[in-house]
Amino acid sequence: MVPPPDTLRARLEDRADLLEATRLRYRALEKLLRAFFWKDRVRANLELLREVALAQPEVDATLESVARRAEAEGWPKDSAPMALLSEVERLREAVAWEVERRLIAKKKPELLGDALLKLEEEVLDAGPLLGRRLWAQAVEILPRNLPELRAACVAAEVFERVFKRPTQAGALPFNAAEADEVRRALPVAETALEALWARLDRFDATGRVRAFLEKRARRAPVHPPRSGPELLLHADFWHGLARARLKALLEERLSPVVPREQEWPELLGWLVAREVSAQARLPASEVLSEGRAGLLEVAAELAALSHVRPLGAWNEEAAWVRLWTAAQRARAETGPDLERLRESLRLFIRLRGQGQTPARLFSEAQGQLPRLPSGHVGDEVDDLPGLVQRAREAAGRPRAGRMSG
Incomplete structure (x- = not known):
């Protein structure tokens, strides 16, 4: 017996939401790629292109899984789930064809997600039209859904929460749990911010966008960040403030020895432990020798x-x-x-x-x-x-x- 349509949709579970969201993204992206001034349209919507690219592995796996199940269980071709599946597959082929047509690289990626990211590189390499403002260029180069931007913001949230509040003179600004958070956030922020600044260097040959943002990064954020450049500036400010506070704290408690930066994460938890017990020992590790x-x-x-x-x-x-x-x-x-x-x-x-x-x-x-x-x-x-x-x-x-x- 063939299950009713409602049951068919229920069997898709959360995959139905994924396929419907993908259908909308494919439609919008196909229109951008078919436009006469398609590069300008894509530059203004790089977040959409990256959303499609990042979700593509999961979408491909879902399409294959649902198609196998539909064939095995004999789902009716006129049912709503099958119509959704068919339209998403058709739109995927249309997007793949447009991407293939727009790419100028001789060796084109085989996977659609990789091809979309390659297309993003080519569009940014082409550079903006004359007269574009620096902030507009920064918004294009730094879409909000960059993985490195998300990682930097997660680390910055830790730094802001710990170092924004006032502390008593001579007291540590964090407890044991927060010290562990700061310890794990430091390398994450360092790696993410380095990748983001390198991305600016990669797609802005003049260096004007980076110089523009570096000057603004010295200012304390006054409102919640929304665009990609604002998220970068917010993360860079709190990372810099956290480093300055940690350096001053370690110098005060370990003078005249000068701790190396790679030792900072190892020292934070130990300093908290010393507040509880002066007998706390600093364990040796790959970073710290016994001596x-x-x-x-x-x-x-x-x-x-x-x-x-x-x-x-x-x-x-x-x-x-x-x-x-x-x-x-x-x-x-x-x-x-x-x-x-x-x-x-x-x-x-x-x-x-x-x-x-x-x-x-x-x-x-x-x-x-x-x-x-x-x-x-x-x-x-x-x-x-x-x-x-x-x-x-x-x-x-x-x-x-x-x-x-």
């Missing part, structure tokens, strides 16, 4: 000791033990960051020995103090754990026995 992680732990402890005495219970002796344990971990490290840490410890030994420092490790004006001259007691040891031990002794701790981890 480098220890070096950053030393920097974090030094920065914490140089700040104003914290509120509530605080064990200074335990802080010195953590500092020495981290120094043991970083014993094999070399480079300018290690030298800056050594210099900071030597500076403390010198000033503490002369009774010129406050109860904390360093004063706020430490950058104005002279460098430690050679031959001072601080130069008698060169390894990081030894310098930490000397600093502890200079702070007035007992000399008997050495610190243990």
Whole structure:
């Protein structure tokens, strides 16, 4: 028994909505491609062309699946689902023929979706007519449905939500969950924005559109973005602000070590964990070697000791033990960051020995103090754990026995 038409449409499920939307897109795109000034029409409707191109793999799979099922179950040819299927297939062939006719490349893509994206490249390569404004060109080059634009906007939403709100002085602007979001959003935004700026360079040989947008990107967004260029500017602004805030935060908490940008994602969660427990360790990873992680732990402890005495219970002796344990971990490290840490410890030994420092490790004006001259007691040891031990002794701790981890 042949099922009634309503049942046939129900069997299509959500594929009926896909086929109906595809029918409307095919009709509109075919008209654009048949127009006399078809390049101008396509340039003004690149979002439609990309919608068809991006959905084409799913549409092809749906057409094939529905056709097999209709043949197997004997659906009537005059039923509404079969009429929809037949019209979508006819329009697909018409669009494919128009695309084949308009493409000038000698080697044309076999798949319709790829052919549509190739046609987009050729239209943008042809350039705008004389007198076109820069903003209009930017809108054409950056349609809103670019995958890279969507990725950049998703990352920017995270940055805006976390860094837009006010925070107390010295407090982290995010919790553990938000730190993880920021950590994952950073590389996404970096890759997406790089691809978008490269797209502008690709289709604007003069460079005027990019220069125009880069100048506007310095301004804070004042209204919700709508067009493709506005979405790019919005994402670029919040990405830049997030990077500036993170750089300042890491410099404050890890001075004098300068964290590398590829280390930022690894450090965010650890800094949040240190707010809960000072015993939190920074794990080694593909980005952070064991020694480098220890070096950053030393920097974090030094920065914490140089700040104003914290509120509530605080064990200074335990802080010195953590500092020495981290120094043991970083014993094999070399480079300018290690030298800056050594210099900071030597500076403390010198000033503490002369009774010129406050109860904390360093004063706020430490950058104005002279460098430690050679031959001072601080130069008698060169390894990081030894310098930490000397600093502890200079702070007035007992000399008997050495610190243990």
